[in-house]
Structures are given as C-alpha cells and as structure tokens.
Amino acid sequence: MIISTYSSMTDYQQIFQSVKSATRKLPILTEEEILRTLRSLKEITLDNINLILEANRLDLAKMDPNDPKYDRLLLSEERIKNICNEITQVESLSSPLNRVLESKILENGLELQKISVPLGVLGIIYEARPNVTFDVFSLALKSGNGLVLKGSTDAEHSNSTIISIIHQALELNNIPKDAYQLLPVDRAGTKALLEAVGFVDIIIPRGSQGLIDFVRQNAKVPVIETGAGIVHTYFDETGNLTKGKAIIHNAKTRRPSVCNSLDCLIIHESRIKELQELVEPLIKSGVKIYADKKSFENIKGTPGVEMANDKHFGTEFLSLQMSIKTVSDLDEALNHISEFSSKHSEAIISENQNNIDQFLKMVDAAAVYANASTAFTDGNQFGLGAEIGISTQKLHARGPMALNELTSYKWIIKGNGQIR
Structure with a gap:
C-alpha cells in the first residue's frame, strides 16, 4: 500500500x-x-x-x-x-x-x-x-x-x-x-x-x-x-605524480554527484610546475577548474580553467567542477581544510611518513585517507553492506x-x- x-x-x-x-x-x-x-x-x-x-x-x-x-x-x-x-x-x-x-x-x-x-x-x-x-x-x-x-x-x-x-x-x-x-x-x-x-x-x-x-x-x-561532503585532497611536496594523477581523477570523476567526490585540490607550491600534468586527466574528462592565483598562472589558457574567487572554496560542487588551492607547507594545508571542511572525507598524497602521520592525526573528519581516493567513503566499500x-x-x-x-x-x- x-x-x-x-x-x-x-x-x-x-x-x-x-x-x-x-x-x-x-x-x-x-x-x-x-x-x-x-x-x-x-x-x-x-x-x-x-x-x-x-x-x-x-x-x-x-x-x-x-x-x-x-x-x-x-x-x-x-x-x-x-x-x-x-x-x-x-x-x-x-x-x-x-x-x-x-x-x-x-x-x-x-x-x-x-x-x-x-x-x-x-x-x-x-x-x-x-x-x-x-x-x-x-x-x-x-x-x-x-x-x-x-x-x-x-x-x-x-x-x-x-x-x-x-x-x-x-x-x-x-x-x-x-x-x-x-x-x-x-x-x-x-x-x-x-x-x-x-x-x-x-x-x-x-x-x-x-x-x-x-x-x-x-x-x-x-x-x-x-551527508554534505566538502572534500579536499592535499598533494604535498613529496607526492608521487603517477599516484596523484590517478587518485585525484578518480576522486573527482568516478561519480561527481555524490558526497565523497573531490571538491578542492590543495597543492604544495614546490609542485606547481607539475600541476598541468596532474590535472590533464581531469581536463580530458571535462572537469571545470577554478584555480587560485598561483596555480592559475601555471595552467591558464587550458580549456575549462578559470581564476577562482572566494565562493569556490568551501563549496560542495556535486558536478564536474573543482577548485585548486596553493599552499606553502603542511600547516597551511591543514588550516585550509580546517576552515572549509564539512568533516566528511579528506586525503593526503605524500611519500613523507611524518607528513602522513601528522595529517591523519590532525585532520578532523569522519574518514581521513593517505594515498587513496576519497571515493571509498561508502558503507558498501567499507564492508558494511548498504549504508x-x-x-x-x-x-x-x-x-x-x-x-x-x-x-x-x-x-x-x-x-x-x-x-x-
């Protein structure tokens, strides 16, 4: 009935x-x-x-x-x-x-x-x-x-x-x-x-x-x-480029309308020259990118890339859109996440064990990842059945x-x- x-x-x-x-x-x-x-x-x-x-x-x-x-x-x-x-x-x-x-x-x-x-x-x-x-x-x-x-x-x-x-x-x-x-x-x-x-x-x-x-x-x-997921992934100064490209692309494009999809890529300024290669798979998948001033200077002219403004940070896009934030160190990345996170899922891509340990301990979220896609935040993927x-x-x-x-x-x- x-x-x-x-x-x-x-x-x-x-x-x-x-x-x-x-x-x-x-x-x-x-x-x-x-x-x-x-x-x-x-x-x-x-x-x-x-x-x-x-x-x-x-x-x-x-x-x-x-x-x-x-x-x-x-x-x-x-x-x-x-x-x-x-x-x-x-x-x-x-x-x-x-x-x-x-x-x-x-x-x-x-x-x-x-x-x-x-x-x-x-x-x-x-x-x-x-x-x-x-x-x-x-x-x-x-x-x-x-x-x-x-x-x-x-x-x-x-x-x-x-x-x-x-x-x-x-x-x-x-x-x-x-x-x-x-x-x-x-x-x-x-x-x-x-x-x-x-x-x-x-x-x-x-x-x-x-x-x-x-x-x-x-x-x-x-x-x-x-539910509401404002999700970040931090690519630090030691992040593996091959891992990073795959993780970031999967987190954003696997199913962009769900709450575990990536909203903001945070990148260490020392890796800015590799940003073009890092986002290339995203561009091919039709992702629109809002880049802060430092990152925009390195990828401007790329199709789908625009200069970010304040509203692009702390936004759950639920679509093929995301922002990029450049930081000078781990503390700045942690501060950005603390300010804009919805405490759903956050990730770090790093080969530095000290950075990984600090990130996992200090980030206040329900699921915190090291070197993996946030797309796994799901009851079925966690072996819990449906959620x-x-x-x-x-x-x-x-x-x-x-x-x-x-x-x-x-x-x-x-x-x-x-x-x-």
Missing part, C-alpha cells in the same frame, strides 16, 4: 502511531524471517525492473539533465542489480541485535548484561535518491528498526513504486508493513516528521547542506547529521552508518530477591 496525501496533523499522528505499534513486533523476528524477506525483495525487484525504470523516467522527465541531482535520481538496470547485490551483502552480515556488550556480577549477586537493541523508529528525509529507499529498508529490517520515509518531489514516482515492492515482500513473509511507511511529498509531512516526538526516535537527513541545516534547525526529534548515511558528527556514530550504528543498548538485570 502506498500512503495517499494526508491533510492534517492528526492523520500524520495516526501514521506515526501505526509505525510505532508495528515496530514493537520487529525485535522478535527470527533471522530466517528477515533473510527470507530480503530474498523476496530482491526477487520481486528484479521481476519489476521495467516498472521501476518507467516510474524513474517520469521523475527524470521533470528534472534538468544538467542538474547535479540528475545522476543521483537516475536508475538503470545495472544500478538496480547493484542495489540487489548490496541487499545480498546485508543478508550476509551478522545480526547486530542481542549482542552482549558487557557482562558482570555485582557483589550482591545481581547479574548485569548490556545488550544491543534497535534504535526504534527511524525517520529518513532524503533528496532525489531512490536507491536510499531500498538501502535504508534492508538495514532497518535487519537491525529491527521501523521506518518513516520522507522522500522529495523529485523522486516521487520512483519511491512510491519501490515502497509498493517492499510492502509486497513484507506481506509475502507476514511481517507488518505498517512498520515501513513512505509519507507524501508535501511539506506538511516534513514538518510532522520533524515534530514526531514520542513516535520517531531519531531523524537522519540525506541530502544537501541546505536540507541538513533545515532539519537540524527545525527538528524536535534527535538528529544524526549525514543509511555518512555521519559527519561525533555523537553516537561517525562515518558510514550501517547495521551496528542502527542499534543502541539496554541493561538486563537478573536477580534472586535482592532489595536495596
């Missing part, structure tokens, strides 16, 4: 109550019931690829192909099959529930255990990413959590079709579909979800910095911030959030008549 548009807060509260009530039954599902449902979801999805693609085409028709969100919105047969592969990875992972995190017996004989439990009901607000609907459902089911999904108008048809497929898999396996609901795309749903205190345990936004800021500023439910988002904050979870990060814990105390 796809939820129709609701007109009042009372209707939304009824939805939230039904999700909360159904979610209470999830922690007692057996591992076999969960795995069987995920297998059913893959089968139904593959049987309905054409239906999903037709819905996706309706969404794509409303969006300018030059919009950076277009690639995020786009589904293809290959991408749908990759989504199913990610669900398979989630299947293969151990359950994160009922793990004994700590155990002890007190002097009075009380037996204490701290065990992992679901967070409860997750509220996910996301933009133009229909794959998120599949990803978060598989993770939520495996971790015993319910879901209230709030997608954007951009992906309305895609998300509605996907949730109907999810509900088919749930019904086929006698799991309450009320625990997994998609809200209408209107703004009233967003407001209701952000204020769903007592029904929704946590809100996780997936999208632009503007969306994340709006959710953080307006939510009455606790929020885990994810529910990449947390850029420090409370509860940081970096790619998957099964373990969708749990909390509670204390179990067993006694034999003890009183205090």
Whole structure:
C-alpha cells in the first residue's frame, strides 16, 4: 500500500502511531524471517525492473539533465542489480541485535548484561535518491528498526513504486508493513516528521547542506547529521605524480554527484610546475577548474580553467567542477581544510611518513585517507553492506552508518530477591 496525501496533523499522528505499534513486533523476528524477506525483495525487484525504470523516467522527465541531482535520481538496470547485490551483502552480515556488550556480577549477586537493541523508529528525509529507499529498508529490517520515509518531489514516482515492492515482500513473509511507511511529498509531512516526538526516535537527513541545516534547525526529534561532503585532497611536496594523477581523477570523476567526490585540490607550491600534468586527466574528462592565483598562472589558457574567487572554496560542487588551492607547507594545508571542511572525507598524497602521520592525526573528519581516493567513503566499500548515511558528527556514530550504528543498548538485570 502506498500512503495517499494526508491533510492534517492528526492523520500524520495516526501514521506515526501505526509505525510505532508495528515496530514493537520487529525485535522478535527470527533471522530466517528477515533473510527470507530480503530474498523476496530482491526477487520481486528484479521481476519489476521495467516498472521501476518507467516510474524513474517520469521523475527524470521533470528534472534538468544538467542538474547535479540528475545522476543521483537516475536508475538503470545495472544500478538496480547493484542495489540487489548490496541487499545480498546485508543478508550476509551478522545480526547486530542481542549482542552482549558487557557482562558482570555485582557483589550482591545481581547479574548485569548490556545488550544491543534497535534504535526504534527511524525517520529518513532524503533528496532525489531512490536507491536510499531500498538501502535504508534492508538495514532497518535487519537491525529491527521501523521506518518513516520522507522522500522529495523529485523522486516521487520512483519511491512510491519501490515502497509498493517492499510492502509486497513484507506481506509475502507476514511481517507488518505498517512498520515501513513512505509519507507524501508535501511539506506538511516534513514538518510532522520533524515534530514526531514520542513516535520517531531519531531523524537522519540525506541530502544537501541546505536540507541538513533545515532539519537540524527545525527538528524536535534527535538528529544524526549525514551527508554534505566538502572534500579536499592535499598533494604535498613529496607526492608521487603517477599516484596523484590517478587518485585525484578518480576522486573527482568516478561519480561527481555524490558526497565523497573531490571538491578542492590543495597543492604544495614546490609542485606547481607539475600541476598541468596532474590535472590533464581531469581536463580530458571535462572537469571545470577554478584555480587560485598561483596555480592559475601555471595552467591558464587550458580549456575549462578559470581564476577562482572566494565562493569556490568551501563549496560542495556535486558536478564536474573543482577548485585548486596553493599552499606553502603542511600547516597551511591543514588550516585550509580546517576552515572549509564539512568533516566528511579528506586525503593526503605524500611519500613523507611524518607528513602522513601528522595529517591523519590532525585532520578532523569522519574518514581521513593517505594515498587513496576519497571515493571509498561508502558503507558498501567499507564492508558494511548498504549504508543509511555518512555521519559527519561525533555523537553516537561517525562515518558510514550501517547495521551496528542502527542499534543502541539496554541493561538486563537478573536477580534472586535482592532489595536495596
């Protein structure tokens, strides 16, 4: 069942109550019931690829192909099959529930255990990413959590079709579909979800910095911030040119519309004469470059190269655009990153172990790399299965959030008549 548009807060509260009530039954599902449902979801999805693609085409028709969100919105047969592969990875992972995190017996004989439990009901607000609907459902089911999904108008048809497929898999396996609901795309749903205190345990936004800021500023439910990636790579005075060319090109062009793609190349001034060679693969791939004064002097006249201004630093481009900043030493590079980073992913290309060690220790980000592409910041690449988002904050979870990060814990105390 796809939820129709609701007109009042009372209707939304009824939805939230039904999700909360159904979610209470999830922690007692057996591992076999969960795995069987995920297998059913893959089968139904593959049987309905054409239906999903037709819905996706309706969404794509409303969006300018030059919009950076277009690639995020786009589904293809290959991408749908990759989504199913990610669900398979989630299947293969151990359950994160009922793990004994700590155990002890007190002097009075009380037996204490701290065990992992679901967070409860997750509220996910996301933009133009229909794959998120599949990803978060598989993770939520495996971790015993319910879901209230709030997608954007951009992906309305895609998300509605996907949730109907999810509900088919749930019904086929006698799991309450009320625990997994998609809200209408209107703004009233967003407001209701952000204020769903007592029904929704946590809100996780997936999208632009503007969306994340709006959710953080307006939510009455606790929020885990994810997503916005203003990503830097520092090519220092010892950086290997061959490694650097490959890493920088991959980080920028592999999939420029996602949050782990490179936004700013920082280069040590002693390597400025090699900048032309360093960026040549980028130019061939159609990347537009905004270079600061020092770097511009060395690559001016190159197609797609312009002089940078202040707005080009601290920008998440989400497209084939990037900036270049020249620095005189590691400290200046670290200061630039500190000023403009969104604390998502940062990298250094260096053969100097002292520089690498200092960079890895001093950069404050969820993922910090040495001599590798930031394109690896991804739950699937980290071996976590699908991800529910990449947390850029420090409370509860940081970096790619998957099964373990969708749990909390509670204390179990067993006694034999003890009183205090």
